[in-house]
Amino acid sequence: MSGKYLVTGGAGYVGSVVAQHLLEAGHEVVVLDNLSTGFREGVPAGAVFIEGDIRDAGRWLDDSFDAVLHFAAFSQVGESVVKPEKYWDNNVGGTMALLAAMREAGVRTLVFSSTAATYGEPAGVPITETDPTAPTSPYGASKLAVDHMITGEAAAHGLGAVSLRYFNVAGAYGAYGERHDPESHLIPLVLQVALGRRETISVFGDDYPTPDGTCVRDYIHVADLAEAHLLALRAARPGEHLICNLGNGNGFSVREVIDTARKVTGHPIPEVVAPRRGGDPAVLVASAAAAREKLGWNPSRADLADIIADAWEFAQHIAKER
Numbered sequence: 392m393s394g395k396y397l398v399t400g401g402a403g404y405v406g407s408v409v410a411q412h413l414l415e416a417g418h419e420v421v422v423l424d425n426l427s428t429g430f431r432e433g434v435p436a437g438a439v440f441i442e443g444d445i446r447d448a449g450r451w452l453d454d455s456f457d458a459v460l461h462f463a464a465f466s467q468v469g470e471s472v473v474k475p476e477k478y479w480d481n482n483v484g485g486t487m488a489l490l491a492a493m494r495e496a497g498v499r500t501l502v503f504s505s506t507a508a509t510y511g512e513p514a515g516v517p518i519t520e521t522d523p524t525a526p527t528s529p530y531g532a533s534k535l536a537v538d539h540m541i542t543g544e545a546a547a548h549g550l551g552a553v554s555l556r557y558f559n560v561a562g563a564y565g566a567y568g569e570r571h572d573p574e575s576h577l578i579p580l581v582l583q584v585a586l587g588r589r590e591t592i593s594v595f596g597d598d599y600p601t602p603d604g605t606c607v608r609d610y611i612h613v614a615d616l617a618e619a620h621l622l623a624l625r626a627a628r629p630g631e632h633l634i635c636n637l638g639n640g641n642g643f644s645v646r647e648v649i650d651t652a653r654k655v656t657g658h659p660i661p662e663v664v665a666p667r668r669g670g671d672p673a674v675l676v677a678s679a680a681a682a683r684e685k686l687g688w689n690p691s692r693a694d695l696a697d698i699i700a701d702a703w704e705f706a707q708h709i710a711k712e713r
């Protein structure tokens with residue numbers, strides 16, 4: 392059955408890919424985005440676009456909507472350390488206003504973009520949803536606060552909610568991909584070297600307790616991630632807040648990512664070793680058992696070379712636009 396969905400942050404990287412998946416599944420999509428970090432071109436052609444802030448969501452939400460998919464947030468770990476108030480204001484304050492607007496309008500289903508950053512330095516790997524949450528940045532803390540807020544909203548007011556804790560999102564889906572400015576994520580930065588827009592890629596630390604000394608992460612294709620959102624809409628139950636990690640359960644080191652990008656692009660991608668970046672855990676790998684069991688999620692694009700190849704195609708596409 393087709394539905395009508397409000398996608399906050401649908402001009403951003405993940406939101407645009409999910410909006411496109413919803414449209415392809417035959418749903419009606421309204422994107423609400425203030426373009427603070429997103430791009431008007433990121434909004435899929437078939438979606439209605441509202442340039443506005445989630446704090447004013449009440450102006451547009453009514454009971455014709457079946458659910459809200461909430462991506463709008465600031466998400467730079469490093470920036471959150473120097474400007475924590477910006478993160479509390481937008482991520483927590485903004486979501487509080489959105490939840491109030493949903494209550495007022497009678498929209499009782501929510502899918503929320505949470506993050507692996509809620510766990511902080513992991514107690515062990517793979518990380519499960521019942522592991523301790525001790526975020527090491529205001530960004531992670533703001534997302535954890537929202538998760539707690541949603542748990543209360545479900546218990547007290549019957550919201551049906553799913554928080555999806557993404558690990559390292561990568562890749563692209565056709566015309567929709569990652570174009571953060573400034574960019575901080577490893578794969579798009581590596582590809583900027585291959586495009587000739589940067590001389591080298593910095594490896595942030597090669598003395599971690601990992602096989603090659605560089606940090607290990609669980610890279611998840613943005614299209615697999617999008618599919619989990621459609622499944623989450625079906626899995627949401629009134630009064631319940633489900634939390635699921637989204638990752639492949641495979642770890643790749645920074646050096647493995649750079650080596651794979653060399654093979655995909657045919658470019659030598661020179662690297663330089665730089666100091667560790669503050670707040671980076673050595674290894675972050677997800678257990679996605681809950682997402683498989685509770686959502687019926689079955690990611691099919693786990694191959695790192697395929698993920699990077701899709702990101703590379705997109706990076707070349709937007710380089711031509713510039």
Ligand SMILES: NC(=O)c1ccc[n+]([C@@H]2O[C@H](COP(=O)([O-])OP(=O)(O)OC[C@H]3O[C@@H](n4cnc5c(N)ncnc54)[C@H](O)[C@@H]3O)[C@@H](O)[C@H]2O)c1
Pocket residue numbers: 399400401402403404405406423424425426427428429430443444445446461462463464465466481485504505506507556557558559560561571
């Ligand atoms: N990309 C990742 O690796 C990753 C990992 C874990 C979690 N997340 C979460 O997923 C979500 C999407 O991430 P992304 O990488 O697509 O980020 P993004 O910056 O590309 O997208 C966020 C979008 O939200 C919009 N926005 C921000 N504040 C807003 C507000 N107050 N009102 C309206 N619109 C607003 C921005 O303009 C932007 O288009 C975020 O909530 C992020 O915390 C992302």
Ligand SMILES: O=c1ccn([C@@H]2O[C@H](COP(=O)(O)OP(=O)(O)O[C@H]3O[C@H](CO)[C@H](O)[C@H](O)[C@H]3O)[C@@H](O)[C@H]2O)c(=O)[nH]1
Pocket residue numbers: 466468506507508557558559560575576577578580592593594595596606607608645668671675
């Ligand atoms: O120029 C760079 C950029 C990154 N890295 C390294 O590459 C790895 C991946 O870094 P990213 O910045 O691509 O991603 P993060 O692991 O820092 O962050 C991601 O995972 C986090 C969970 O901790 C949050 O979910 C966050 O939103 C999401 O972007 C890290 O070890 C980082 O130190 C480099 O060596 N050089």
